[in-house]
Amino acid sequence: MVKAEYWDVTDAQVIEKTGQPLAHWMGVLEAFGARDKPSKAAVDLLQNDHGVPRYWARTLTTHHLKQGQ
Template sequence: MKTDYWNVSDEQVIEKTGKKIDDWMQLLETFNAGEKKSNEVVAYLQQEHNVPRY
């Protein structure tokens, strides 16, 4: 993953999503996102956590 994507603070992520980066990472780990296709991860985030596609 490009490091550019992670040049954000917890405060910025909390402002946009209501969760800290660590919270999202734990959620994705619990979902086993690393073993799934990206479209499966996107669908999960959209359906279960109301994350917009873009």
């Protein structure tokens, strides 16, 4: 089981790995309607359309979904 804080990432980490702050990616996922789509679709969007490494695309997508709970 993954610890809840595993998905808690900082702006510094996200900027280092993706070039953009966390708020940017949360906006991209909101605009995409990620909450209403399969998480794989959101991961694919970040990875394929925005060049986010797969690990970080998954992390950002999960972070986004957990923020809405």
